[in-house]
Every structure is written in structure tokens, then in C-alpha cells.
Amino acid sequence: EIVLTQSPATLSLSPGERATLSCRASQSVSSYLAWYQQKPGQAPRLLIYDASNRATGIPARFSGSGSGTDFTLTISSLEPEDFAVYYCQQRGNWPITFGQGTRLEIK
Amino acid sequence: EVQLLESGGGLVQPGGSLRLSCAASGFMFRSYYMYWVRQAPGKGLEWVSGITESGSSTYYADSVKGRFTISRDNSKNTLFLQMNTLRADDTALYYCANIKLDYWGQGTQVTVSS
Numbered sequence: 001e002i003v004l005t006q007s008p009a010t011l012s013l014s015p016g017e018r019a020t021l022s023c024r025a026s027q028s029v030s031s032y033l034a035w036y037q038q039k040p041g042q043a044p045r046l047l048i049y050d051a052s053n054r055a056t057g058i059p060a061r062f063s064g065s066g067s068g069t070d071f072t073l074t075i076s077s078l079e080p081e082d083f084a085v086y087y088c089q090q091r092g093n094w095p096i097t098f099g100q101g102t103r104l105e106i107k
Numbered sequence: 108e109v110q111l112l113e114s115g116g117g118l119v120q121p122g123g124s125l126r127l128s129c130a131a132s133g134f135m136f137r138s139y140y141m142y143w144v145r146q147a148p149g150k151g152l153e154w155v156s157g158i159t160e161s162g163s164s165t166y167y168a169d170s171v172k173g174r175f176t177i178s179r180d181n182s183k184n185t186l187f188l189q190m191n192t193l194r195a196d197d198t199a200l201y202y203c204a205n206i207k208l209d210y211w212g213q214g215t216q217v218t219v220s221s
Contacts, residue, residue, distance in 0.1 A: 001169060036152070043202060043211035044144075044152060055209060087152050091206070094166045096142070096154040 002026050004088050004099035012107040019075040021102045023088035028068045032092030035064055035073045038101075039084045047086075048073060078104075109133035109210050111203045116215030123193050127215055129186040129203030134210065137161075137181040142206055143188050145199035146214075155201070156188065171197075193219045 003026040013019055023033065031051040036044040046055040048064035051071060061076040075082055083106050088099040115127040127143070143155040156177040157166040165177050176189040186203055200214040 038152070043204075043213060046206075046209035085151075089152075089154075094157075095168050096157065096166075096206075098152045098154060101151045 001095055002029060002090050002093055002097050004090055004097055006086075006088055006099035006102045008102060009100070010103045010105060012105050013078055014107045015078050015080055017078050019073075019078055019082070019104060021073040021075075021086055021104070023066075023071040023073070023099050025069045025071075025090060029090040029092035031067050032090055033064075033066065033071045034089045034091060035062075036087045036089060037082075037084050038087065044087065075104075080106075109208075111205070111210055111212035113201065113203050113212045113215035116201060116217045118218045118220065119193055120221050121194060121219055123219070124189070124191045125193065125217060127188040127190065127201055127203075127217075129188075129212060131184045131186065131203075131205075134205065134208060136184040139205050139207055141179060141186045142204045143177060143186075144202045144204055144211075145197075145217075146202070147196070147199040150199075153199070158186070190217070193217075195219050 005024045007022045033051045035048040038044045047058050047062050052064045063074045065072050083104050085101045085103050087101050110132045112130045142157045145153050145155050158177045162179045174192045178187045198219050200216050202214045203212040
């Protein structure tokens, strides 16, 4: 099973700042890495698929990069609605696995 | 409009069984892999199981392998999860999902407790 380790566990930033979230895989997942956003009481929402492709309707301030074992989600300028929990997910190997999440909170 | 409507959750004693259902509409259900993902209270997302378009292949997380069975009825656009030998750590909100299209249900709560 591929283990995804996200860092940091919690990120405290202010609106307008840049957020950088990391996801590291225990073995290569090629580019089969997705990022999700989840707000309280809601189902997850896909932000990025295949490491760097924005999902439909996702604002351009969200970007993804990386391949192999190291991946990054960047939010260029935080909006108030961006404060949430973010998960990475690998789809390159069964079983599909999620990272433990990064909580992005308002400073 | 796309809908994934889960049902079948509830309170069950340890060692008991439940069968979850997920009724899909608004997309070509038979053309996609489907998945179950769960989230324990206050915890992160955990992928549980997946099934191919025809149902010929199924996949499971190690934590549920041998206890849970995923299946589908493409004639009724419905996904199932048979859960046996339930344990306290199976307590979670169970989501039905089409990951490729990013369609998710609102989840059905499963609580395993005596």
C-alpha cells in the first residue's frame, strides 16, 4: 500500500497570502495524484487531478505540481473560502490511498 | 442533475452486518468505476472499495478485505456495499463516489456500538 504523507498538518495563514501544501508518496505514483478540498459537513471536492490539471470550475489560483513521489498544491492568494482541509490522493496503484490531510486555517 | 443517494446506514452491534446502497442518476452509471469512501468522526478520508464498470473486478482496502463486498446492478443504476463482521472502527460516514467525474453523495452514517 502506498502511504501518502502530507505536510504540514496545519497551516495558519492570512487571506491574500500564498499557501504551499506538500504530499509525499512512499513510492512513485507517476502523475496519478489528485488534490481535494473538504469543508465541514460537505463531501470532498476535486481541485487537481493528474498532479497538475485543474478540475472543472476550479479557480486559477489553485495549481498543482510534481511527479513520482513529491507533489505540491499551491494557492497563490488565499481567499476566505479557501480555508478548509486539503487531501492528496493517489490513483496509480490499488489500493487507492489518501493523505491524512492538511488543515488550512485563518491566522 | 447528477445524484448519488446513499442509504442503509444505521446503528449496529459489533459483529453485525449492514448493506449500503447508492442510487445513481444523471450520468451513465454503467460506464464508470464506482467507489466507497469513508470518514470516521473528526478524521480524514479513507478509500474503502472500488468496482469496475461491469463489476468483473473489485478492490478493497486492507482494513475491510474479507469483510466487505462491493457490487453493482447496472440495470438499476445502483451500487452496493455489503458489510459483515462490523467493528467499532468501521464507524464512519460512508460516501458513494464517481471519482473520475468527481460526483459524491452526501453519505450515510454507520455506527458500530453495543
